Amino acid sequence: MSGRSESSGERAQLAAELRLLRRQAGISGRELASGIEGMSQSKVSRIESGDALPTLPQVERWADLTGAAPERKASLVRLAERAFTEVHTWRASLRNRPHRQDEAREREARARVTRTFQPALVPGLLQTAEYARQVFGLSPLPQVRKGVAAAVAARMDRQLALYEQDKRFEFLITEGALRWCPGPDARALLLPQWDRVVSLSTLGNVSLGIIPAGRQALAIASHGFVIYEGDDADDAYVSVEAIHAGLTAHDAESVGIYRQTWSALTRMAVFGDDARGVVARLAADLRAPE
Numbered sequence: 029m030s031g032r033s034e035s036s037g038e039r040a041q042l043a044a045e046l047r048l049l050r051r052q053a054g055i056s057g058r059e060l061a062s063g064i065e066g067m068s069q070s071k072v073s074r075i076e077s078g079d080a081l082p083t084l085p086q087v088e089r090w091a092d093l094t095g096a097a098p099e100r101k102a103s104l105v106r107l108a109e110r111a112f113t114e115v116h117t118w119r120a121s122l123r124n125r126p127h128r129q130d131e132a133r134e135r136e137a138r139a140r141v142t143r144t145f146q147p148a149l150v151p152g153l154l155q156t157a158e159y160a161r162q163v164f165g166l167s168p169l170p171q172v173r174k175g176v177a178a179a180v181a182a183r184m185d186r187q188l189a190l191y192e193q194d195k196r197f198e199f200l201i202t203e204g205a206l207r208w209c210p211g212p213d214a215r216a217l218l219l220p221q222w223d224r225v226v227s228l229s230t231l232g233n234v235s236l237g238i239i240p241a242g243r244q245a246l247a248i249a250s251h252g253f254v255i256y257e258g259d260d261a262d263d264a265y266v267s268v269e270a271i272h273a274g275l276t277a278h279d280a281e282s283v284g285i286y287r288q289t290w291s292a293l294t295r296m297a298v299f300g301d302d303a304r305g306v307v308a309r310l311a312a313d314l315r316a317p318e
Contacts, residue, residue, distance in 0.1 A: 049090065147251070154224060199236050237297030
């Protein structure tokens, strides 16, 4: 789901190996799909092009149906395990370009549901242009700071996806993330930003949950993450942004951990009018004279 541009070397190699196995066996994509549980012909095509990853049981069954030798089957399984987690350092992935907003937009376009948890700042899909400009300006990478205008424009363009009714976007934001101010003038920056968050929360395909300060913790989540859910049950993955790199996890066990964490965080959050009430309280406090 994360797209060919996101593919690691292991992922591309796995796709090539599986495609070669099927062709050597003289089996069509339809025939192969009929013999693998949860597989469709279109999923076979996406796996062979590197646009999707098979589960380990599907890799093993693929090898069996194509008559792969035991040692080759074992090699494919090891390759698949390595492909499940991709790490892209920002310095390498941003070489010769100021941002990765196009790749984020591609991920969101491919997903049926996008679930974003952010404990540190307002998520990019909800940011105002000025807030985004300040955020990009704080990047430790000089190419990002030099290309702020292009990055902001691309981030604003990404937000058009929020208005596509066939896609669902769910956000969980801590009160601390709402309070975090990336610029020198909190009132000028945060009041419009909070208005933007409240306005987008009224869209029918957008869910906004806010975790108020002081709520009993039901999960440990020290960093933000995004869960992308596809049309197929196993077509899901998680994206995590660290200071130095981005990590993408595709294996079912890792995705399950993040789903479990998301569920716990959801139980800590308030939604609807209660969430908007949290924002209204923050705005009233900020407007109050010192």
